[in-house]
Amino acid sequence: MQHPTQSVKIKQAIQTSDFEQAIVLADKGISQSDNGAIEFLYLKAVAQRLSKRNQQAIHTLDQLIERKPDYGRAFQEQGYCFKTLGQSEKAASGFYKATRFNPALLASWQQIQQHYQSTGNTIALAIASEQIAFLQKLQRPVLGAMDLMYEGQLHKAEQVCRQFLLKNKHDCEAMMLLAEIGIKLKVYHDAEFLLESCVELYPQEPRAAHAYQSLLLKLGKYAQALSFIESRAPEDMHDRKLKLAHASALSGVGKLEQATSIYLKVLNENDDQPQVWLSLGHVYKSAGQLDKAIEAYKKAAHYQPDFGDAYWSLANTKTYTFDDTAIAKMNAAVKSVSASLDDRIHLYFALGKAYEDGNNIASAFACYKKGNTLKSKTLDFDIKRVEGAMENQKAACTTALFSRATGCPAPDPIFIVGLPRAGSTLLEQILASHSQIDGTMELHDILGIASRVSGQKLSYPHNLSELSDEQCCQLGELYIQQTKAYRQGAPFFIDKMPNNFIHIGLIKRILPHAKIIDARRDPFACCFSGYKQLFADGQEFTYSLDSIGRYYNSYLSLMDHWHNVLPGQILTVQHEDVLDDLPGQVKRMLDYLDLPFESACLAYHETKRAIKTPSSEQVRQPIFQRGRHQYKPFIPYLDPLFEALGKAPETP
Known part of the structure; x- marks a missing residue:
């Protein structure tokens, strides 16, 4: 098991510019670690980059990303290495991926903001600038807790957040963040209470309302979500996010025609919305309208060719068969450098189904295995914990517990x-x-x-x-x-x-x-x-x-x-x-x-x-x-x- 003082020693060596010692200690930690050596690999890469060994750092980061493909800080380091080497497009890609996995990485947002300014991408620039402004407004402990959460250190993030709330009771951002941490820890009751309190304390904060209704939908509390959404002010119902949440809640309580109507109206305003086509397809599938569901999923893939969930949703009908053209498209998408980790996971599972239907068993299993392996690397799952539970x-x-009938x-x-x-x-x-x-x-x-x-x-x-x-x-x-x-x-x-x-x-x-x-x-x-x-x-x-x-x-x-x-x-x-x-x-x-x-x-x-x-x-x-x-x-x-x-x- 990773010894906590080892990482502290490495950080101290880095802070005093003793990069050789940091690398030696990191290698020792990697060799002794039985849990993936993620932090040691990361610190080794930092020491290598700061000692101007960028290619070595990139090699170390490749090892790290292979073990943990959703580690945001690894991609940030990758971005810095490529920037130093003058490879601006690869640097921008690294910083962008860092923000995808860890939206709290202010430095990465600032780096891609500069990239978007130089390339004239005004839409992406506006998004980056908005996120930078949001992160800069956060209290430092809250930003730190958010960073810890996105890097998977949930209990540390919870501790920092709770300590902050002891001194800053009812801080909206901290309450929402603690609820988000609770959701990731699957402490849903506490998260729901926090968000419900947030909505009551800050009725004009749309993000709190959105987080609350999203949790209700996630928990399958569709009737409660529907009641909350429909209680919102009439002018709010013009908001696109709220319309989509409304449709999701209606679908959840079985009002499929009303949900379909909302999705179609949203799409009528703009056809190029792959996620909405996907949601519409799910409603059609629930209603037994399979032909319409398949067409909706195909539309989603049309507007976003690397949209893994669209292809997986086609596969997940269990009756749809991919043709050679679709298989070629999926193979191209899964190999694309721009494909997200989530898309790649979905694509591998869809390809597995496609090859299985074609009786290509070796290729089918290879794809299932790749999809499962990637997915498992994003999870903090230990079968021993479940067996213990x-x-x-x-x-x-x-037997004594049930000796008499109690309850409802x-x-x-x-x-x-x-x-x-x-x-x-x-x-x-x-x-x-x-x-x-x-x-x-x-x-x-x-x-x-x-x-x-x-x-x-x-x-x-x-x-x-x-x-x-x-x-x-x-x-x-x-x-x-x-x-x-x-x-x-x-x-x-x-x-x-x-x-x-x-x-x-x-x-x-x-x-x-x-x-x-x-x-x-x-x-x-x-x-x-x-x-x-x-x-x-x-x-x-x-x-x-x-x-x-x-x-x-x-x-x-x-x-x-x-x-x-x-x-x-x-x-x-x-x-x-x-x-x-x-x-x-x-x-x-x-x-x-x-x-x-x-x-x-x-x-x-x-x-x-x-x-x-x-x-x-x-x-x-x-x-x-x-x-x-x-x-x-x-x-x-x-x-x-x-x-x-x-x-x-x-x-x-």
Whole structure:
């Protein structure tokens, strides 16, 4: 593990211009580090540049960027090196990339401001000048905390921000920044409270309002977001950002026609808006209008040829097939020096799907691997932490915890849990075809309540035993109240957030009569399907074959625990059994839910409803078997997965 005094010694050597000593100490730190040596590589590059060894510094920075491709300060250093070498375009590119990954780097903004002045790029110059003015107005500790946040040092950033707020209570910028840090740390309840307070204290600050409504949308609190947006002054509704947020909220609550209307009006003002075309495509896809969705995604790619998300959205329909021309365009875009890291990640996943459809398995896996590797380097994910969290659930949630039924007595919720890509969307579509069940979406409310409970003196989940009957009842009622906006009036409704399997203990404490269905799939098919899926948010364990295999095993172990402490209260439904015997599994699920059989559940693909998951088009078709063994051609590449799972597929 990196020793904190080592970096201090290197910085001291740099400050006293003892660059040789700094480089020696940095090399020692790199050799001893077990966490990527990011800071040591950065300090080594700084020492090399300051000692006029720019080419060596560039080589060190290449190593650093290979390990952490979103490290803003590395690109800033790159910019300085190229500037010294007289390579102005490469320097400008370095400074520009630095601002993309770390918008708090004032020096990089000032450098590209000079570049835009010399090249006459007035639009880019105005953007840079505006950001410079904003950063220069910030109090120094706030700017420092912002810089730390963008470089991934979230806990340090939080500490600096909180210390500043102790002396400058209710400072708007510091409150918004602390909320942003909270979002990155996934402490959503605290972030929401901060932004809500900010809006109340500074009603004329549009950035606070925008941040608040953006968080509500991120958390899936679409009804609350819609109410907040529509409460804004009428003159504000002419603002483009607010219009788009309004459309997103409307889409979230199922008002797809109204959302579509807003997007089309915005595009009517200016066709060249790739992000809006993308959002419109998502609405069309949710509504089952696949042809329109595909055309919208193509428009997005037309206006921005390296727009990775547009190509990935086409791939993510699961039914679209790329032609040779599109594959050539994607290959050109992913190799372009101007392509952003995010675009490259999306393009690699889209290319993987394109090559897989063409049965070019070697190229498909190479692209999936590149996409996953790049994505994983942008994440602070440690599978050991997740495994520990699941072990904590087992330790805290014993049989004694559920010895009596506490909480809200409402029987309304049906939770479908499991791993992503395990067939949960199919189960939801089947059950939502029943007249007494509303389908909703992947609701964030249980995760939000878990975050709220985490703030207690005893850490979650160990504090579940400390919750009083009244508290359990209040939390259950809060869940029922928050989810009303997503229901259409049926007595029961589905919450299809897969990750809720971790929180079954919390669910059963606050909603003892809730039903829970565990959607389970063959481990090889499930894990590989997750590996080749680029998720919009979360599911960070899927970007490594080793991590996804270990996660699957931890999931199985935790589900075994829930079955032991909650006997008979959870129904496991195997995806392959649904494919083989749809009527039998439908009857089994409805019997578990104490509901009468309805034939509409067998004709689930005819049910018209908004579906927001990647499987939306697949569940609008009758049962098919072609996805069952999609992993088999990739078996030669999946050894890390098999090792993590502790087993491999049987060979014929």
